[in-house]
Amino acid sequence: MPELPEVETVRRTLNQLVAGKRIERVTVSLPRILQRPAEPEQFAAALAGRTIETVERRGKFLRLMLDGLVLVSHLRMEGRYGVYAKDEPVEPHTHVIFHFDDGTELRYKDVRQFGTMHLFAPGEDLQQKPLNKLGIEPLEDGFTLQTLKRALARRTTKIKPLLLNQAYIVGLGNIYVDEALFTAGIHPERTADTLKPAEWARLYDAIRSTLARAVDAGGSSIKSYVNGQGEMGMFQHELLVYGRGGEPCRRCGAAIEKLVVGGRGTHICVKCQRPSRRR
The missing domain is CATH 3.20.190.10 (MutM-like, N-terminal)
Incomplete structure (x- = not known):
């Protein structure tokens, strides 16, 4: 999608x-x-x-x-x-x-x-539906570290399904949630209430920077996506984990693994995104 x-x-x-x-x-x-x-x-x-x-x-x-x-x-x-x-x-x-x-x-x-x-x-x-219950736009000025934490920080749900939930933040899907969590060094199965302040700051920066870079590249053509002029996006060549199962991590060299989180196929580096204990 x-x-x-x-x-x-x-x-x-x-x-x-x-x-x-x-x-x-x-x-x-x-x-x-x-x-x-x-x-x-x-x-x-x-x-x-x-x-x-x-x-x-x-x-x-x-x-x-x-x-x-x-x-x-x-x-x-x-x-x-x-x-x-x-x-x-x-x-x-x-x-x-x-x-x-x-x-x-x-x-x-x-x-x-x-x-x-x-x-x-x-x-x-x-x-009215389908737009009336959508969350904040992550590339607009109203999306800040504070609004991100206010929406999600106290929740006991795993962070990946929360980021996919369009009622909190709009526009994020499987590709860019995987990419942002990797960039921030956060395991997708961590619950939001266990993230530390520094991790929230990294996640906020990762969401903004990943989306901005993808927009600049015209999006990711993983399957059939083309823009209104029939042109493919190019960001798929910059993806760090999504769709790279079994390939080496570009940061540490460990193999990218694929697992299922919240019913969605998920790509992680097990060394760069280690699970952490609750605080």
Whole structure:
């Protein structure tokens, strides 16, 4: 599933490609992607004639800001957007097409068919599902060491599932939680209440720096991710532990191990991320 760096990269490329374009009509071939309204005719009618003003992001969700409406879109496992000329062949698994009046089209393709789209009045999207219970954005100024500790420090849950929980911090998924915990030298099975002040400071810095570097690299193309221009991300070449099971740690040389934490495949260095006793 695309995480914050990948969705942010898609947001930036889509903003360059579709901001200012006017929707002439919309074609929906897989209605179940639509959540609000669920009927393709209503969805298409609501968007016809509207202009995409800008593209924003909230966590792993895209927010296409139109004149008078907000389209909230989640890519889920393999959803992707691309801009095409109207005479280009439509690829298989293309489920929604936004036809612009300049002869181009924004096409949504989703092999797994798990993506979702919601329409809201401006501002209403932040007050209702799926955005209303999301946590803080880790690359914004409001995310500080103090807010991180205030949200998680007293909890007796393992630190990895806490970091994956979008109600606390948004945008972090399996890739970047593994990378941040390795960078901070924290074992993913440590419970949050056992972390010492210096470890919280390292974790905070690791979250910010890992995400920022990944955004700069255009995200990680582990499976099928590409941005709105069809380009792969490059951060997968900089990953320190994720997906590197059995390979040597780039810090100490020990073999990277894969285990399961909170039901998720997890990569660690057993020397750099040793379990610690409770305080």
